[in-house]
Amino acid sequence: MSSRQAAGDVFPRRDGPLDVLRDNLSGTVTGSLGTFGRAMRSGAAATRAAAEDIVRLRFQWHEFLAQTWFLITVTAVPGVLMAVPFGVIVSAQVGNVVFQLGANSLIGAAGGLGVIKQGAPLATGLLLGGAGAAAIAADLGARTIREEVDALRVMGIDPVRRLVAPRLVAMLVVAPLLNILILFVGVVAGYLVSVAALDVTPGSYWESFGSFVSSADVWVSLLKAMIFGFLVVVIACQRGLEARGGPRGVADGVNAAVILSVVSVAVVNTAITQVVAVFMPSKVA
Numbered sequence: 001m002s003s004r005q006a007a008g009d010v011f012p013r014r015d016g017p018l019d020v021l022r023d024n025l026s027g028t029v030t031g032s033l034g035t036f037g038r039a040m041r042s043g044a045a046a047t048r049a050a051a052e053d054i055v056r057l058r059f060q061w062h063e064f065l066a067q068t069w070f071l072i073t074v075t076a077v078p079g080v081l082m083a084v085p086f087g088v089i090v091s092a093q094v095g096n097v098v099f100q101l102g103a104n105s106l107i108g109a110a111g112g113l114g115v116i117k118q119g120a121p122l123a124t125g126l127l128l129g130g131a132g133a134a135a136i137a138a139d140l141g142a143r144t145i146r147e148e149v150d151a152l153r154v155m156g157i158d159p160v161r162r163l164v165a166p167r168l169v170a171m172l173v174v175a176p177l178l179n180i181l182i183l184f185v186g187v188v189a190g191y192l193v194s195v196a197a198l199d200v201t202p203g204s205y206w207e208s209f210g211s212f213v214s215s216a217d218v219w220v221s222l223l224k225a226m227i228f229g230f231l232v233v234v235i236a237c238q239r240g241l242e243a244r245g246g247p248r249g250v251a252d253g254v255n256a257a258v259i260l261s262v263v264s265v266a267v268v269n270t271a272i273t274q275v276v277a278v279f280m281p282s283k284v285a
Contacts (some may be wrong), residue, residue, distance in 0.1 A: 094110040
């Protein structure tokens with residue numbers, strides 16, 4: 001054995017910074033794809049289980065109502081508080097530009113479209129991804145580390161059917177309701193700012209609003225909110241059921257659920273916006 005080989009055995013080879021970075025990136029990508037796959041399988045299983053239980057009259061209605069009320073209590077007031085700045089900022093920023101162009105009558109259309117198409121569904125997704133995802137991941141994570149989920153499996157009860165399906169349906173019910181609340185408050189806040197600060201007459205505001213905003217815009221906003229709610233609840237349930245390592249594992253699961261939910265909402269919102277802009281361009285109703 002040569003002295004070089006002997007030295008290599010005593011002093012093992014160290015990877016360079018590029019090798020370490022490549023390994024970290026590959027591990028991150030692989031782990032992310034695995035997490036995404038498990039989340040999608042969990043979401044598909046929960047959707048199928050919820051549909052079957054509702055048809056067979058075995059759905060966990062008590063759990064559904066409890067989760068629905070809980071989601072409403074943790075998101076309603078923050079939703080109103082978030083809707084006011086959205087409406088004010090959109091109307092103020094757009095109004096200043098429109099005012100310089102001498103087209104004050106279009107402030108209602110610009111502000112209304114901004115709130116309906118972007119502000120309301122995005123605020124709904126962020127609230128559900130923050131408060132809703134954290135609460136769901138913490139609840140299921142605590143049940144997991146206390147071995148309640150394993151006990152359900154031992155008794156022959158499917159945790160997805162018993163725990164995930166009611167939360168999924170509750171989120172799909174709360175998401176459009178929260179979106180409508182934020183939409184209403186945001187439009188009213190934008191109207192008050194336009195009339196009080198930008199010297200827009202109430203009649204011209206609502207006339208331009210009705211001319212450019214159509215019912216299809218509202219339906220797309222509600223659909224986006226439901227898609228965001230579906231993503232949030234699937235990610236939160238998946239991270240909660242995979243919590244390991246005691247309270248630290250629950251905290252890590254909650255943190256991951258919130259971050260993944262917010263990022264997913266932002267990415268999917270961008271994709272949906274581009275698709276809607278291609279197939280449903282804005283036009284005068």
